[in-house]
Amino acid sequence: MSLNELFTLTARQLCLCILPFAQGMKITDLNRDGGIGSNSLLVELGGYTFVVDAGLHPKLTGNAAVPNFDFIGDREIDFVIVTHCHLDHIGSLPVLLKQHPKARVFMSLPSQMLVERMLHNSCNVMKRQKEEKRIPEYPLFTHDDIDGISGRFEPLKYKDPLRLELHGEMLTITLYQAGHVAGAGGFQIEHGSKTYFFTGDVLFDDQRVLNGARFPKAKKFDAMVIETTRGETERPEGKTRESEVKRLLKQVGQTIREGGSVLIPVFALGRMQELLSLLNDARKDGRLPRCPVYGAGLGLDIADYFDQITKRTQLINYTRRVTKELRLKRPPRKLTPGKEPGEPGVFVLSSGMLVERTPSYMVASTLLASTKNAICFVGYCDPDTPGGKLLETRPGQTYLFDVLDYQCPVLAKVDRFELSGHADRDEILNFALAAEPKSIVLTHGDPGAREWFAQQLEAADHPVRVIDPEPLETIEIL
Structure with missing residues (x-):
């Protein structure tokens, strides 16, 4: 390769040139306030850049409820993964997709069937709140905006790997049923020699209308990203x-x-x-x-x-x-x-x-x-x-x-009554430890909940690096 050719390479192509030396994954929590709210993660992995979820904060209004998508800057988003259709995970999806018109959007088939209805209802609520609470920026998106992005939603089957190739670089996504709500999915990412797992919101118990999580068993992961919602909730002995x-x-x-x-x-x-x-x-x-x-x-x-x-x-x-x-x-x-x-x-x-x-x-x-x-x-x-x-x-x-x-x-x-759609903390902890990851990133939990998980993981027999990222702090997992 000549010097002239080298100088004309894009930033993405340069990343691919040094790929053997940069196999780690970078994660940034785009939720402005951390905790549980406008859930959204920016993930950079080799030559790929993708976003996991794009929610709205249920306790905030206006632009303050939206993840800080400005942090993405001029980076091109290759795809978005939607874990499930609660609004704290999809409520700002039209805003993100308007800023990144080329990004593909992956979700389960049940989520694809639900997502438009949920977003249209959110639009109606924002229109009403615009008058009731005098929020000038509402609605953040219109019904036409929702209709305009619906054709970009691509359903994935559970346990059916999707293989992507970008400039000769391979990445595989496998979605697994996560319980929680209809269509919820945790997912596995395979890239180079590394395997990562994101739980999303998960419930292992079977419900009356929905089976519990069907995550891979006896599987080892290099790193995991886990939810911590119920970290402060101890289920009393004998309570099921x-x-x-x-x-x-x-x-x-x-x-x-x-x-x-x-x-x-x-x-x-x-x-x-x-x-x-x-x-x-x-x-x-x-x-x-x-x-x-x-x-x-x-x-x-x-x-x-x-x-x-x-x-x-x-x-x-x-x-x-x-x-x-x-x-x-x-x-x-x-x-x-x-x-x-x-x-x-x-x-x-x-x-x-x-x-x-x-x-x-x-x-x-x-x-x-x-x-x-x-x-x-x-x-x-x-x-x-x-x-x-x-x-x-x-x-x-x-x-x-x-x-x-x-x-x-x-x-x-x-x-x-303990009928939460989120798994008990011990169930998530046991699933994570069984996979023997080198690193675990804590998400979707209040400070006390994350602290419980951090203490339990750091005391485990298997050595693990525990990461509790601050909002807009980019952390690298090697």
């Missing part, structure tokens, strides 16, 4: 998912028999369909008395998508039969804080964290002040959300529904 389902149904049944109502706050994708299926089965076999079941919003719409996914893939078990047999009712449109909403029943409503102005938040304001009612949380609640704050409020103390300008004593039974 099955026992928690029984405890939940017992609480629901007792409350209904005594003439009260039950609110179960849920995430629209995954938790709602799981709970509707559980309630339907329990009513049919007599574990629950007959009573009205109320549902509304995006979660019911997604139930129809679950029916289509069941028919096309057999990866989940949910059909329209569930909603028909339950004869779901919609809660009253006009609700008055402190005044119960008509006929007692079970309210299965989003959001799962009682976010302001959502159906679950509004219904909670009508039920909380009565001892005959119950509010049953079944998933993760950020401590700073209304749901997290309610769980920290003792019985009899005053709770404030801020946006409603209403406060009342906590008289209803408020409890949390």
